[in-house]
Amino acid sequence: MTVAEPRPSQSSSTAFDPASAAIAVVTFNRSALLSRLLESICVMEPKPGRVIIIDNASEDDTESVVESFGERLGTELVYRRLAENTGGSGGFSEGVRTAYELGSEWIWLMDDDVEVISDGLAKMGRWTGRFKSIQGRRYDYDGSEFYWQYRVAERMGIPIPFAPAGFDDSGFKPMNSGCFEGMFIHRDIVQRIGLPDPRFFIYWDDQLYGWLASRETTSVIVNEFVLRRTRAIRQWDMGIRHMNASSDTYRFYIMRNRALIKQYYRSEGVYVPVLFGIGTALTFAKELIRLLFVERTTRGTSHLWRGLAEGRKISRDRSFARMAPLEPRQAE
Structure with missing residues (x-):
């Protein structure tokens, strides 16, 4: 027997408008992976209002790959090539800044080594009437359920590796962390906490950013599979x-x-x-x-x-x- 997943209620006055969202992707010398992600966005339904690609000074054919999706993507495509590699931290800082300045209400952050589940944006949108800092779930490269450490031991500043993986009937769990592989955040929270800090270059940047968000609003991870990893890691x-x-x-x-x-x-x-x-x-x-x-x-x-x-x-x-x-x- 299949048990229906819980769905949050949402009034028409707070209905989610997909056009209000931007997907912000950071890439560096991985045009094949980026192409796979963009292919998945092509078949999304609904689509976001814009897709922002932040290129960390790639030396491969990233720019031409992005150009090839210009008319196929079915939504506004914004491409920013940075003068130097600023790491994931600098790339996501620029991605959030670009989305914010363009007026996007919701910013969905992701690396180039994932693909979007076709109804992923609709799934995330179901929760926007209640929360402003949301993390969806993702499948691993082999199709298994990827476990992400959504809680940190605050005073020690480290993830809790064995926080419960299961969900109750509410369909969400409070979190005090964040992951730039799927963070879905409202501009109001970005305005309050500022941009992701580029000084991290890589590592801990998203955990800290999610922690800062959780101090401003109720942050949650929801029982919605919205991304799939496309790169195998040992x-x-x-x-x-x-x-x-x-x-x-x-x-x-x-x-x-x-x-x-x-x-x-x-x-x-x-x-x-x-x-x-x-x-x-x-x-x-x-x-x-x-x-x-x-x-x-x-x-x-x-x-x-x-x-x-x-x-x-x-x-x-x-x-x-x-x-x-x-x-x-x-x-x-």
Whole structure:
């Protein structure tokens, strides 16, 4: 017997207008994956009002691939090629800025290594009458249900890896994190918390951005499958969870960017040195485990230590300023 999934009620006065949404995609040297994502957008129903492609200075044929979808996409296509690679963090910061300045009410963020389920936008739209920071679910590359760590242990600043995966009849769960592979956020929240911080370059940026959003509004993950990953990643299967492979660049920023989180925590008045230090130690230990069991090497630890050293400089920077709130759009 098939049990119908719960659906939120939504009055006509708050009905979701797909044209009010923008999909913002960040890409870098992965034109084949980007093409697959754009193909999935071509067959979406309904479609968003615009699709924004932020190209992190790709050196492949990304620009020509985007141009080839200009008339096929069936909605406005906005292409921004950055002068240099600013990492995922810089790309998503530019994507949110572009969508905000163009007047989009809803901004749906995603990497280039996913495809959109054809009715994904409609599924997300069902929840917009109740929430302004929403995360949908996604399928993994092999078609399995991808588990995303939607809760963080706030004072330690790390994900809770075994937060319950199931949903009750409400169809949603409160979250205090975020993931740029599917974050669906309203411009009102963006206006209050500012743009994603490009200084992260990669890693922790979306968790922090989602955490900031959860301090302004009720943020939720909903029981709606809206994306599918299109790239296989080497993993270590731990039974109930898995751990992905990484890289030396990631290892550096994983540890370095703990200091950026610390600065934000200080600004929010939630920084507790001992607990945050435990979170940093656990992060370091997790990366050692990743090296041993996923990548089966001990090489790479120097990048963890280098990240910690660079982070100490950021921690001591008393001139650090968080991303500022945005100016509200002027009425026309």
